[in-house]
Amino acid sequence: MACRTPIGQLCKRASQPSTLNFTSKPTAALWRRGSICQSRSFATPVPPVTQNATSSKGPTAMVFMNMGGPSTTDEVGDFLSRLFSDADLIPLGRLQGYLGPLLSKRRTPKITQQYAAIGGGSPIRKWSEYQATEMCKILDEISPETAPHKPYVAFRYANPLTEEMYNKLLEDGFGRGKGGRAVAFTQYPQYSCSTTGSSLNDLWKWRQRLEGKSVDTKSDNDGTINWSVIDRWPVHPGLVEAIAQNIEAKLLEYPEDVRNEVVLLFSAHSLPMSVVNRGDPYPAEVAATVQAVMQRLGHSHAYRLVWQSQVGPSAWLGAQTSDTVTNYIKKGQHNMILIPVAFTSDHIETLYELDEEVIGESGHKDTIKRTESLNGHPVFIRALADIAKAHLDSGMACSKQMGLRCPGCKSERCAESKKFFAGQQLAI
Amino acid sequence: MACRTPIGQLCKRASQPSTLNFTSKPTAALWRRGSICQSRSFATPVPPVTQNATSSKGPTAMVFMNMGGPSTTDEVGDFLSRLFSDADLIPLGRLQGYLGPLLSKRRTPKITQQYAAIGGGSPIRKWSEYQATEMCKILDEISPETAPHKPYVAFRYANPLTEEMYNKLLEDGFGRGKGGRAVAFTQYPQYSCSTTGSSLNDLWKWRQRLEGKSVDTKSDNDGTINWSVIDRWPVHPGLVEAIAQNIEAKLLEYPEDVRNEVVLLFSAHSLPMSVVNRGDPYPAEVAATVQAVMQRLGHSHAYRLVWQSQVGPSAWLGAQTSDTVTNYIKKGQHNMILIPVAFTSDHIETLYELDEEVIGESGHKDTIKRTESLNGHPVFIRALADIAKAHLDSGMACSKQMGLRCPGCKSERCAESKKFFAGQQLAI
Numbered sequence: 001m002a003c004r005t006p007i008g009q010l011c012k013r014a015s016q017p018s019t020l021n022f023t024s025k026p027t028a029a030l031w032r033r034g035s036i037c038q039s040r041s042f043a044t045p046v047p048p049v050t051q052n053a054t055s056s057k058g059p060t061a062m063v064f065m066n067m068g069g070p071s072t073t074d075e076v077g078d079f080l081s082r083l084f085s086d087a088d089l090i091p092l093g094r095l096q097g098y099l100g101p102l103l104s105k106r107r108t109p110k111i112t113q114q115y116a117a118i119g120g121g122s123p124i125r126k127w128s129e130y131q132a133t134e135m136c137k138i139l140d141e142i143s144p145e146t147a148p149h150k151p152y153v154a155f156r157y158a159n160p161l162t163e164e165m166y167n168k169l170l171e172d173g174f175g176r177g178k179g180g181r182a183v184a185f186t187q188y189p190q191y192s193c194s195t196t197g198s199s200l201n202d203l204w205k206w207r208q209r210l211e212g213k214s215v216d217t218k219s220d221n222d223g224t225i226n227w228s229v230i231d232r233w234p235v236h237p238g239l240v241e242a243i244a245q246n247i248e249a250k251l252l253e254y255p256e257d258v259r260n261e262v263v264l265l266f267s268a269h270s271l272p273m274s275v276v277n278r279g280d281p282y283p284a285e286v287a288a289t290v291q292a293v294m295q296r297l298g299h300s301h302a303y304r305l306v307w308q309s310q311v312g313p314s315a316w317l318g319a320q321t322s323d324t325v326t327n328y329i330k331k332g333q334h335n336m337i338l339i340p341v342a343f344t345s346d347h348i349e350t351l352y353e354l355d356e357e358v359i360g361e362s363g364h365k366d367t368i369k370r371t372e373s374l375n376g377h378p379v380f381i382r383a384l385a386d387i388a389k390a391h392l393d394s395g396m397a398c399s400k401q402m403g404l405r406c407p408g409c410k411s412e413r414c415a416e417s418k419k420f421f422a423g424q425q426l427a428i
Numbered sequence: 429m430a431c432r433t434p435i436g437q438l439c440k441r442a443s444q445p446s447t448l449n450f451t452s453k454p455t456a457a458l459w460r461r462g463s464i465c466q467s468r469s470f471a472t473p474v475p476p477v478t479q480n481a482t483s484s485k486g487p488t489a490m491v492f493m494n495m496g497g498p499s500t501t502d503e504v505g506d507f508l509s510r511l512f513s514d515a516d517l518i519p520l521g522r523l524q525g526y527l528g529p530l531l532s533k534r535r536t537p538k539i540t541q542q543y544a545a546i547g548g549g550s551p552i553r554k555w556s557e558y559q560a561t562e563m564c565k566i567l568d569e570i571s572p573e574t575a576p577h578k579p580y581v582a583f584r585y586a587n588p589l590t591e592e593m594y595n596k597l598l599e600d601g602f603g604r605g606k607g608g609r610a611v612a613f614t615q616y617p618q619y620s621c622s623t624t625g626s627s628l629n630d631l632w633k634w635r636q637r638l639e640g641k642s643v644d645t646k647s648d649n650d651g652t653i654n655w656s657v658i659d660r661w662p663v664h665p666g667l668v669e670a671i672a673q674n675i676e677a678k679l680l681e682y683p684e685d686v687r688n689e690v691v692l693l694f695s696a697h698s699l700p701m702s703v704v705n706r707g708d709p710y711p712a713e714v715a716a717t718v719q720a721v722m723q724r725l726g727h728s729h730a731y732r733l734v735w736q737s738q739v740g741p742s743a744w745l746g747a748q749t750s751d752t753v754t755n756y757i758k759k760g761q762h763n764m765i766l767i768p769v770a771f772t773s774d775h776i777e778t779l780y781e782l783d784e785e786v787i788g789e790s791g792h793k794d795t796i797k798r799t800e801s802l803n804g805h806p807v808f809i810r811a812l813a814d815i816a817k818a819h820l821d822s823g824m825a826c827s828k829q830m831g832l833r834c835p836g837c838k839s840e841r842c843a844e845s846k847k848f849f850a851g852q853q854l855a856i
Contacts, residue, residue: 234719235719235723263832273701273743273746276745276746276747277745277746277747277748278747279732279734279746279747279752281732281733283711283715284714284715284718284719284733285715285719287711287712287713287715287716287719288715288716288718288719290712290716291662291663291712291713291715291716291719295663299827299828299829300828301828302828302829302831302832303829303832304707304709304832304834304835305709305712306707306835315701315743317704317705318701318704318705318707319704319705319706319707319834319835319836320705323835323836324707324835324836327835327836328835331833399727400727400728400729400730401727401730401731403730404691404730404731404732405759406732406747407732407734407747407751407752407755407756408747408751408752408755
């Protein structure tokens with residue numbers, strides 16, 4: 001607490017325009033501890049973004065896409081209903097319309113209890129809005145030419161839904177004959193067709209419904225919103241640095257004599273093997289994040305990448321997080337840190353599944369710990385701004401990689417959605 | 429051909445002691461094209477390594493571990509017999525002794541035909557001996573304090589087997605009361621219990637048989653060989669650079685108008701899902717290599733990591749290389765480059781499976797290509813020397829990561845072998 005003022009000043013300095021080169025050309029070293037303000041406290045209420053006189057391309061809408069979660073227990077039913085009806089996430093084939101509602105109804109009471117246990121709802125909306133707002137403040141300073149940057153959140157299964165966000169965009173003066181620039185910024189660092197892909201397909205659907213059918217020969221003067229996509233950022237040095245700092249902080253909670261022997265377990269949401277075998281890029285990109293974090297830590301500890309949240313009888317990618325913890329305990333290893341590596345905010349998979357179930361039921365609650373989620377970590381927020389700035393500077397509609405469908409993909413929706421976003425290249 | 433002499437001179441310059449700093453502190457940029465001699469031609473016959481007067485710790489045995497392959501078709505039966513009896517590679521449980529010989533016998537005729545088709549045998553011995561010898565020449569110059577470095581090759585399933593290599597070590601004056609220093613250098617860049625793990629278990633077995641049962645309190649004066657292990661190097665910048673250069677060279681074979689749209693398919697040997705779900709680190713480390721190569725290429729192309737060589741009815745990690753090629757052809761994508769990313773020499777999986785089967789039977793032999801294997805690539809050889817020097821300088825018996833068994837591991841052999849190699853820390 002004593003250092004709050006100096007840290008505040010550092011923050012201010014760090015976000016002044018003079019840091020432009022720093023953020024547009026990141027290197028791992030620049031993201032190291034000490035080079036960036038590390039305050040975790042919430043900022044004071046955010047003043048509205050105002051037009052910057054130097055801006056030549058703004059305003060720019062920055063749309064944070066994520067799965068979302070019910071903010072109250074009353075919303076759990078609707079949340080699960082949307083989730084189980086999403087064929088990109090849970091492919092149930094022709095039975096989707098029948099099985100989806102059945103499964104969601106069956107699971108609602110149990111999941112409602114879990115949300116009740118973590119405080120009555122998911123904090124993901126709070127964090128997403130905070131992250132988007134804080135990032136836009138930094139972006140206004142480091143990218144004045146595209147300012148003002150206006151934060152939006154679009155969730156796939158909870159409010160604010162994509163439809164709500166899109167209508168807000170239109171009300172705010174984007175589209176409807178005025179064009180304007182919007183960036184769909186996935187908040188999943190690693191790309192999966194089940195997550196980012198599903199959000200993009202949903203965004204594409206609402207784009208068609210609310211702005212009319214797109215044509216291949218899109219140009220920037222048809223008055224619709226000009227979209228580009230930040231589709232993945234698994235090894236951005238700021239992301240890596242923020243995760244590494246959280247691990248280092250957690251390691252300090254162990255006595256010195258065992259600290260070096262703590263096992264690091266990076267935990268990511270698993271995928272059904274049907275999705276993995278279709279060629280989904282997610283497992284490889286999560287692995288890349290893990291490797292980058294371990295490199296940053298100088299490979300100081302032994303580690304494994306493990307996978308959580310499997311449901312149902314089909315085969316999922318392992319090793320499972322919960323089994324891994326159980327097995328290592330059996331082998332005599334009681335010092336472990338769980339590291340959420342594929343979500344950037346707290347959510348039920350950290351607060352309930354890891355904290356209450358995996359750790360809570362391990363019998364070793366004092367020596368099995370979890371790193372903080374990224375949430376409001378200032379290094380992470382700055383990383384988001386840096387990723388966005390690099391994207392805006394690049395002039396790319398989306399990555400080359402996003403244009404390539406999975407080898408086993410049979411979804412025409414996916415093909416059309418990818419074509420639409422890649423086609424925006426002509427407009428931005 | 430005209431530039432052979434100048435290239436030769438460059439090689440000579442590049443391997444002089446003045447390059448010490450260059451090789452001991454690699455950064456990605458240093459490994460870029462142009463900074464290292466790129467001759468692919470074989471060197472003239474290797475003079476025997478001679479004692480270096482400045483050496484304080486040498487000689488050092490550098491043992492290249494790999495799976496090996498039959499050098500002639502007559503050796504295929506023995507090769508397969510050893511392969512199918514290895515429970516680390518193909519776990520058949522209590523039926524190993526019965527099923528192993530049965531399966532190997534059944535597959536021998538077909539595999540013999542395949543080796544006949546690629547010239548009558550595997551080139552892996554030729555390449556391994558070349559790589560080890562050339563690396564030792566560089567090491568003698570950049571690490572004179574541990575010189576002379578003596579190259580050895582130890583294969584898991586073909587000659588020279590681990591036993592043969594170990595006996596040669598003893599004949600050459602290592603061990604037998606004289607101690608001496610040996611480095612087990614895996615030639616699999618990414619660690620799997622099926623590959624590097626199996627080789628290390630075999631090395632440990634022969635160490636016990638030929639030098640007596642090890643004790644936990646090993647010190648450097650008991651006269652046995654002091655071992656250390658280079659157990660993985662998935663993202664070494666020299667490895668990454670050599671693979672990237674091979675991709676760039678292959679891309680140049682495409683007409684300019686399609687070059688940017690070529691899809692890169694990184695192909696690695698698959699693993700059974702039982703091994704993946706046990707917590708084997710290999711898939712994550714292969715993914716890390718791929719990410720590093722794509723970063724080096726500036727994410728210039730769309731790509732996928734795919735998995736080859738599945739056998740038998742059990743579930744293996746996908747997407748499969750062959751299915752991927754078929755599926756992309758169906759989607760209209762005919763320009764693809766296959767990139768072997770987990771083996772460093774040509775072998776039956778590149779020369780037959782990729783070249784003859786996947787590409788040969790694709791119907792698009794002219795537009796589906798394969799990058800050269802690393803084989804004698806001078807950037808790669810120098811990377812090996814750099815990895816070895818960093819290891820020798822580190823004073824580490826093995827990585828922290830190697831000490832951690834897989835969460836689902838039940839092999840006592842694995843536990844003991846890991847304990848042995850980690851315990852060498854007291855001796856080196």
